[in-house]
Amino acid sequence: MSHPDTTTSPETKTRPWWQRIPLTLQIVIALVAAVSVGIALGAGNPSPSNATLINNLAIPAELVLKALRALATPLILVAVLHTLMTTNIPGTTGRRLFVLLLTNTTVAILVGLFVANVLRPGTWGNVATSTNTQITSQSLDPWGLLKDAVPEAVLKPLVDNNVIQLIVIALSFGIVLRGLKSEQIAQGKNGYQPIEDVIGILFEAVVRILNWVIALVPFAVFGIVAKTVAKEGFAPFQSLGAFIIAVLVALLLQACYYLTRVKFGSWVDPLKFLAGGSDAFLTAFSTSSSAAAMPITFEVLQTKVGLRESSAALGALVGANFNNDGTALYEAMSALYISQLIGQHLSLGQQVIVILTSIFASVGAANIPNAGLVTMTLVFTSVGLPTQYIALLVTVDWFLDRCRTAINVMGDMTVSTLLDGKKPRTVDEA
Ligand code: ASP
Numbered sequence: 489m490s491h492p493d494t495t496t497s498p499e500t501k502t503r504p505w506w507q508r509i510p511l512t513l514q515i516v517i518a519l520v521a522a523v524s525v526g527i528a529l530g531a532g533n534p535s536p537s538n539a540t541l542i543n544n545l546a547i548p549a550e551l552v553l554k555a556l557r558a559l560a561t562p563l564i565l566v567a568v569l570h571t572l573m574t575t576n577i578p579g580t581t582g583r584r585l586f587v588l589l590l591t592n593t594t595v596a597i598l599v600g601l602f603v604a605n606v607l608r609p610g611t612w613g614n615v616a617t618s619t620n621t622q623i624t625s626q627s628l629d630p631w632g633l634l635k636d637a638v639p640e641a642v643l644k645p646l647v648d649n650n651v652i653q654l655i656v657i658a659l660s661f662g663i664v665l666r667g668l669k670s671e672q673i674a675q676g677k678n679g680y681q682p683i684e685d686v687i688g689i690l691f692e693a694v695v696r697i698l699n700w701v702i703a704l705v706p707f708a709v710f711g712i713v714a715k716t717v718a719k720e721g722f723a724p725f726q727s728l729g730a731f732i733i734a735v736l737v738a739l740l741l742q743a744c745y746y747l748t749r750v751k752f753g754s755w756v757d758p759l760k761f762l763a764g765g766s767d768a769f770l771t772a773f774s775t776s777s778s779a780a781a782m783p784i785t786f787e788v789l790q791t792k793v794g795l796r797e798s799s800a801a802l803g804a805l806v807g808a809n810f811n812n813d814g815t816a817l818y819e820a821m822s823a824l825y826i827s828q829l830i831g832q833h834l835s836l837g838q839q840v841i842v843i844l845t846s847i848f849a850s851v852g853a854a855n856i857p858n859a860g861l862v863t864m865t866l867v868f869t870s871v872g873l874p875t876q877y878i879a880l881l882v883t884v885d886w887f888l889d890r891c892r893t894a895i896n897v898m899g900d901m902t903v904s905t906l907l908d909g910k911k912p913r914t915v916d917e918a
Contacts, residue, residue, distance in 0.1 A: 511702070511857070514706040515705065515709050517706070518706040518707070518713070519709060519710075519883070521710055521714075522709065522714040522717065525710075525714040525717075526713065526715070526717020526718045527717060529541070529542055529714070529717075531717055531718065532717075532719070532720055533721075534718050534719055538718070542715055542719060545710075545711040545715040546879070548707040548708045549708040549882065550876065550879070551704075551708075552705060552707075552879075552882070553865070553879055555701045556701060556862045556878075557865040557875060559694060559697060559698055559701065559862060560852075560865055561649055561866075562646070563695075563852070563854060563862060564655065564863065565646065565657070565658050566690045566691040566694055567691060568655065568659065568662050568851070568852060569665065569687050570687050570691045571809040573662065573666055573680075573683075574684065574688075575805075575806050581802060585802055585803075585807055588807075589810055589811045590847075592811065592899055592903065593811065593812075593816045593847050593850060593851075593899075594843070594847065596813035596814070596816050596817040596899070597816050597817060597843050597846050599742050599817060600824075601842070603737050603738040603821070604820075604824040604828075607730070607733070608828055609727060609730035609731040609733070609734040610730075610824070610825045610826065610827070610829035611727075611828050611829075612726060612727045612730035636652065636653070637653060638653070638656065639657065642657060649865070649866055649869055650866075652844065652848055652870075654848075654852075655848045655851065665680070665683065669684070695854065695856065698859075698862065708882055709883050712882065712883065713883055716880070724880070728883065731821075731825050732887070732888065734821065734825070735821055735888055735891070736891060739891055739892065739895050742813060742817060742899075746899065749906060750905050750906070753905075753906045754905045754906055754909065754910060755909065755911055755912045756793055756795075756908070760792075761793055761905060763792070764789075764792030765789075765898065767784055768901065769894045769897060769898060772785075772890075772894045772896065772897040773893065773894045774890070775857070776858070777855060777856050777893060778812070778893050779855035782804060782805065782855070785804040785808070785901060786801065789803070789901060789904050789905075793905065794912065794913065796908055796913045799904045799907040799908035799909075802903070802904060802907055803900045803902070804901065807903045808855065808897075808900040809855070811899050811903060812855070812892075812896045812899075813850070813895060813896060814893060814895030814896040814899065815850040815853045815860040815863075815892055816849070816850035817846075817892065818864075818888060819846040819849050819850065819860060819864045819867045820842050820846040820867070822864055822881055823842045823846075823864075823867050823873055824839070826868070826873055826874075826877045827871075827873060829877070830874070830877065834871060838871045842867060842871060845871075846867055849863035849864065849866050849867050858885060861881070861882065864878060865878060
C-alpha cells in the first residue's frame with residue numbers, strides 16, 4: 489500500500505538528535521548491548537536470584553508486539569481504502585494486472601514454503617519453548633474458508649484481527665467508494681472529496697503512530713535478545729542464522745523466477761532488466777521502503793529499461809500498492825519457521841491457510857519499513873501460532889526487511905515489463 493509522505497513533516501524536522509541516528513544503527517547498538525548484558529546475566533546459566541529481572545527484560549518486546557497487533561487492522565483497512573480511492577486503473581489492463589499480481593504473489597509464497605519445508609531452518613537449533621503453545625488443529629476446508637470470509641458484523645474483523653474478513657470489508661467499501669467517486673466526477677459533483685480527505689488523513693495518522701512504535705523497536709530487540717542470551721545462551725541464534733539463510737535462498741529463487749518470466753514474457757533482456765533496475769533495488773535495500781523507491785523504480789523502468797510510460801506506471805505506481813511478493817514469501821516462511829522451532833508442525837491444510845492469509849497480509853502491508861512485521865501477526869493468528877515468537881524475528885527484521893523490499897520492487901518491475909509485451913516501444917511511443 490502507498491502511504492502519505494511523512495518524511496518532510498514538521499514532526500520529522502523537530503526530532504531530537506537520538507532519533508536521528510538511523511534505526512539500523514540503533515538496532516545494532518541494542519544488539520551489542522543486549523549480548524553483553526545477556527552474558528553478564530549468565531549466558532544460558534542464569535542465577536535464580538536474577539530470574540525476575542531476566543523475565544522483565546521481555547516486557548518492551550511484548551508491548552511493541554501488542555501495539556503492532558493493534559495497528560495491523562486499521563492500517564490494512566485505511567491503506568486499501570486509500571489506494572482504491574486514489575489510484576487510476578484502466579479497465580481491461582486492470583484485469584491483466586490483477587492476474588499477474590496474484591500469480592507472482594502465489595509463486596512467491598509457494599517458493600517460501602518449499603524452501604522452509606526442505607531446509608527446515610527451525611530445526612537447526614534449540615529454543616526452550618517457555619510459552620505454553622497450543623496450535624489449534626485446522627484441516628483443509630475450502631467451504632469453511634469461504635464461509636469464514638464473510639464477517640458477522642462490519643466492525644468484527646477489526647476487533648478479531650481477522651485479515652481475510654477485513655480485506656473483504658476493505659475491498660467492498662473501497663470498490664463502492666471508487667464507483668461513487670467516478671459517478672460524481674461524471675456528474676460534475678465533488679461530494680466524495682471530504683471522505684477521500686478523511687481516509688487520507690486517517691492513513692497518515694496510523695502511519696505516524698506506527699512510526700512511534702517502530703522507534704521503540706531497538707528497546708524491544710535489546711530486551712528480547714538480552715533475555716534469550718541470559719536464559720538460553722546462543723543456541724537460539726543458530727536457528728535464526730539458518731532462517732536468514734533460508735529466506736535469502738527463497739528470495740534468490742524468486743528473483744530467478746522474475747528473470748525467467750521477463751525473458752520469456754517480454755521483449756526485455758533479463759540482464760538489461762537487472763542492470764537498469766539496480767538503482768531501484770539499491771534504494772529499496774537502503775531505505776527498507778518500496779514507497780521510497782517508487783519514484784526511482786518508475787524512472788528507471790522508462791529511462792534505463794526502456795518501457796512505455798503506461799506500463800511503467802501500472803507496475804511501479806499502481807501495482808506496487810498491492811504487490812509485495814517478498815513480504816508474502818517472508819510471512820509464510822516465518823510462520824513455518826516458528827512452527828518448526830516450537831515443534832508444532834503445520835498440516836497441509838494449515839499451510840494453505842498460511843498461503844491465503846499471507847496473500848492478504850502482503851496486500852495490506854504498507855510499503856514502509858517493517859510493515860510486514862505488523863501484518864505477520866495476522867498470519868500467525870489465523871493458524872493459532874503464538875504471536876510472541878515474532879519478537880524473535882524482530883531481531884533479524886532490520887536486515888531481512890531490506891532484502892524482501894528489494895524483491896518487492898523487483899516484482900513491481902517484472903509486472904511492468906510483462907505488461908509492456910513482446911514488442912519494444914517505437915520512437916513515436918518514446
Ligand atoms: N518494507 C517493505 C516494503 O516497503 C514492507 C515489509 O515490511 O515487508 O516494501
